[in-house]
Amino acid sequence: MFIELLDGLRCTADHPQIPLVAAILQRDDRLVVQGVLGCPTCRREYEIEDGAVWFRDRTGGAGTGELLPSDDEGAIRVGAFLAVADGATIALVGDWARYAIELAELVGLRVYAVNPPEPIGESERVGTLYSNNRLPVTDGSLRGVAIDEARWSGDELRLAARALSPGGRMVAPAMLPVPAEMEEIARDDRWWIGEKRGPLVALHRR
Ligand SMILES: [Zn+2]
Incomplete structure (x- = not known):
């Protein structure tokens, strides 16, 4: 995820919002490819994998399996x-x-x-x-x-x-x-x- 988009992310737990802290493991210029976002308040951690940030459990994978035909408009x-x-x-x-x-x-x-x-x-x-x-x-x-x-x-x-x-x-x-x-x-x-x-x-x- 592009670093300025990462800056806008916040913890989903029920506490006042403060910026997350990023540990960057792999980057491609200003895109963060792999790393972890940590919440200083509640210590939750959110993984960044292949550029995507996971705020839910990754065991279900990415897709929902219900792909409808794309709409040109x-x-x-x-x-x-x-x-x-x-x-x-x-x-x-x-x-x-x-x-x-x-x-x-x-x-x-x-x-x-x-x-x-x-x-x-x-x-x-x-x-x-x-x-x-x-x-x-x-x-x-x-x-x-x-x-x-x-x-x-x-x-x-x-x-x-x-x-x-x-x-x-x-x-x-x-x-x-x-x-x-x-x-x-x-x-x-x-x-x-x-x-x-x-x-x-x-x-x-x-
Ligand atoms: Zn938190």
């Missing part, structure tokens, strides 16, 4: 759903992750490809990680999150919404609940699109 579709612009950082989860490279080049984004169904390669813009229903990134650091996985609970989606900055968008399967932090702005039979509400501002009256 997939990158454009998810880019439009998230309404992202040049310079933003987003996360594409599950089947959406396969469009990470194409979308990153198309729009000029940085993308965390989370649980891609097959290896997608990496670049300075795109890094792969594996994590069960958690986005191991800094709170408020993402402009968009697109999830194509069916088994996220309402609480897990609420945690995922914390990764978004105010006004950031989330796309998720229509069957999943919309977290209270998100305002639903569109829905069809497959997806809902939500926008994260901004912080409440106190109104002072005399």
Whole structure:
């Protein structure tokens, strides 16, 4: 994973976020190929193997075994759903992750490809990680999150919404609940699109 994408990763345990510490075993210029990320707070360790970071057990392997036919318009579709612009950082989860490279080049984004169904390669813009229903990134650091996985609970989606900055968008399967932090702005039979509400501002009256 590109070193600047690694910098944005955080421990998934339930404690205040602080930067992880990287022990780099093998690197290719600014891409970290092999190493370990350690959490100074809870001492959890996350392996970096072939450039991908593992926040879940590696025994299940990388693929989910459910590879659907690729959608020629997939990158454009998810880019439009998230309404992202040049310079933003987003996360594409599950089947959406396969469009990470194409979308990153198309729009000029940085993308965390989370649980891609097959290896997608990496670049300075795109890094792969594996994590069960958690986005191991800094709170408020993402402009968009697109999830194509069916088994996220309402609480897990609420945690995922914390990764978004105010006004950031989330796309998720229509069957999943919309977290209270998100305002639903569109829905069809497959997806809902939500926008994260901004912080409440106190109104002072005399
Ligand atoms: Zn930790």
